[in-house]
Amino acid sequence: MSILNLLAADGITPIHASRGEWHSPCPECGGVDRFSCWPEKVNSNGRFMGGRFVCRGCGIYGDAVAYLMKRRAMTFVQAVKQLGLDAGPMADQTGNRTRPEPPRAAPPTAWQEKGKSFMSYCAEQLKRNTRAMTWLQAERGLNPETIRAAGLGWNSRDLYQDRAEWGLPPEISSRTGKAKRIWFPKGLIIPLIDSVGNITRLRIRRSEPGDGDRYILASGSDGKRAMCLWTDQRAVAVFESELDGLLVKQEAGELIGVIGLGSAAIKPDSELHGRLMNSEKVLCCLDSDNPGSKAAWGHWRNYPGFKRWPAIKGKDATEQWRAGIPVREWIEAGL
Numbered sequence: 001m002s003i004l005n006l007l008a009a010d011g012i013t014p015i016h017a018s019r020g021e022w023h024s025p026c027p028e029c030g031g032v033d034r035f036s037c038w039p040e041k042v043n044s045n046g047r048f049m050g051g052r053f054v055c056r057g058c059g060i061y062g063d064a065v066a067y068l069m070k071r072r073a074m075t076f077v078q079a080v081k082q083l084g085l086d087a088g089p090m091a092d093q094t095g096n097r098t099r100p101e102p103p104r105a106a107p108p109t110a111w112q113e114k115g116k117s118f119m120s121y122c123a124e125q126l127k128r129n130t131r132a133m134t135w136l137q138a139e140r141g142l143n144p145e146t147i148r149a150a151g152l153g154w155n156s157r158d159l160y161q162d163r164a165e166w167g168l169p170p171e172i173s174s175r176t177g178k179a180k181r182i183w184f185p186k187g188l189i190i191p192l193i194d195s196v197g198n199i200t201r202l203r204i205r206r207s208e209p210g211d212g213d214r215y216i217l218a219s220g221s222d223g224k225r226a227m228c229l230w231t232d233q234r235a236v237a238v239f240e241s242e243l244d245g246l247l248v249k250q251e252a253g254e255l256i257g258v259i260g261l262g263s264a265a266i267k268p269d270s271e272l273h274g275r276l277m278n279s280e281k282v283l284c285c286l287d288s289d290n291p292g293s294k295a296a297w298g299h300w301r302n303y304p305g306f307k308r309w310p311a312i313k314g315k316d317a318t319e320q321w322r323a324g325i326p327v328r329e330w331i332e333a334g335l
Contacts, residue, residue, distance in 0.1 A: 001083045002039035003051040003064045010071065027071060028308070029058035050083045059293060060308075066301075073304045106200050110167030111220045115191070115199035122153025122189045129154045132188065132207075140243055141321045146250040153189035155204065160184075168220050182219045190242050192227055200225060203242070203262060215262075226266055230257025235281040235335055237309070238300060240264050240292060244285070244317040251327035255335065256283070264291040267299060281305035283334045288315045309334040 007014055007024060014022035014037060026035035039051035043063055050064020060070070068079035080086070106112070126132055126147070132154050136142045142150075160181040163170060171180040185206045192201035201221040206214055217223050227242050229249045236257040239245040245260030259272070264286050268276060276282060284300045286292035288310040296308050311320040312330065321327055 001050065001064070003037045003053050003067060004039045006050075006064060006067055006071075007037070026055040026057055026060070028060050029055060031057045049080075049085060058308075060297065070301055070306060073306065076302075106194070106198065107220050107222060108167030110165070112198045112200070114161075114166045115202060118184070118202070119151055119153055119189065119191055119199055122155050123148075123151065124153075125156055126152060126154035126188075129156070136188075139322070140318055141247045141250075141327075142243070143250060146246055150246050151191045151193055151199075153191070155184050155186055155189055158183070158185050163219065166220055180219075183216070184218060185216055187216075192222065192225060192242075201262075205243075223262070224266055225269060226272060227260035227262070228257075228272060229253070230259065230275070233257040234279060235283065235305070236276070236279055237283040237285050237331065237334070239285050239317060240287045241316060241318070247321060248285075248317055248327055248331060252331040255328075256331055261286075264295040276303045279303070279305060281307060281335065283307050283309040283331070285309050285311070285317060285334075287311075307334060 004014060004022065007027065010027050012024050012027055014024035017023045017036070020038050020040050022037050022039065023033045024035050024037070025031055034057035035053065035055045037051060037053040041052040042048045043052070050067075052061075052063050053067060054061040064083055065076060065079040065085075068074045068082055069076065074082065107115070133144075133147070136147055136152070137144075160183055163180065163182055166182060168182070172178070173180050184202075185204050186208060187204045187206040190203045190205060191199050192203070194200050201223065202218040203221070204216045204218065206212070206216060227245060229245065230236050233254075233256050235255070236259060237245075237248055238259045238261065239248065240261055240263065242260035242262055245258040248256070249258045282300065282303045282305050284296045284306060286296050286300070292310070292315075300306060301308070311317055312325055313323040314320050317327060317330075320330065
């Protein structure tokens with residue numbers, strides 16, 4: 001069995017182009033003659049895995065095993081058996097792609113206590129900052145209740161605080177030779193709050209980044225844990241930006257759970273990995289750029305019910321919302 005048989009089973013009839021190449025509409029994005037496949041082609045390691053394919057429209061590619069894993073939510077071993085192939089040593093190699101991140105320790109107790117106090121201060125500052133509140137509502141689509149529930153805040157000026165007061169060990173700057181302090185730049189504070197109410201991360205979206213980074217992670221934060229707004233929904237949507245996730249939670253939270261990574265490079269920890277493996281559908285809504293596409297097809301596609309579901313207009317859910325496409329209808333279409 002080859003990729004041609006799989007396409008035929010999906011109602012697609014490829015047209016022979018030249019030599020071993022066939023063209024057809026893409027089963028993922030549609031279109032005409034953008035999907036090419038080579039039913040006799042081997043992988044780079046010389047193994048035949050049902051042929052190869054690539055779409056010059058949406059960019060998906062792989063062998064027949066990858067096709068089954070994506071289109072029919074099969075595991076690697078299931079796909080190999082379906083094709084009548086020998087899994088060989090590739091089973092362990094491919095299985096590693098869904099290996100979760102190991103559990104991570106929470107920030108020190110002193111850090112969490114200082115974090116709560118700082119967030120209370122910043123939340124009050126945000127209430128009084130008409131410009132920031134207007135931006136969150138008019139440009140990000142968030143209503144006051146969502147802003148409050150997420151614990152968003154505003155830091156009105158650059159602050160530098162002692163590491164010891166936050167329970168962190170001392171560090172010396174290699175540039176200045178002086179003791180480092182925790183920097184809280186001016187901007188929007190996006191916290192990560194765990195299931196028992198502890199603040200484990202403080203991410204700042206700088207209002208005046210200049211030539212520097214737009215987002216800064218406060219020292220001591222757990223930078224590898226995802227924001228998870230997912231209760232008992234059978235489907236979940238994965239976003240790079242926490243603010244995108246909050247918008248979708250607000251507009252369609254009863255339909256779908258939400259995961260906000262903070263970075264396309266973040267992978268689930270063991271707890272979240274277990275939940276994802278038991279979900280019915282995973283809408284991968286990472287940004288429509290190279291990092292987002294690479295993460296989607298390199299890691300997230302191995303979860304059951306995976307579906308790449310990027311924004312229709314713009315690179316993310318918020319840009320799409322600003323373009324006039326209703327968030328809820330977009331999610332319903334994905335489901």
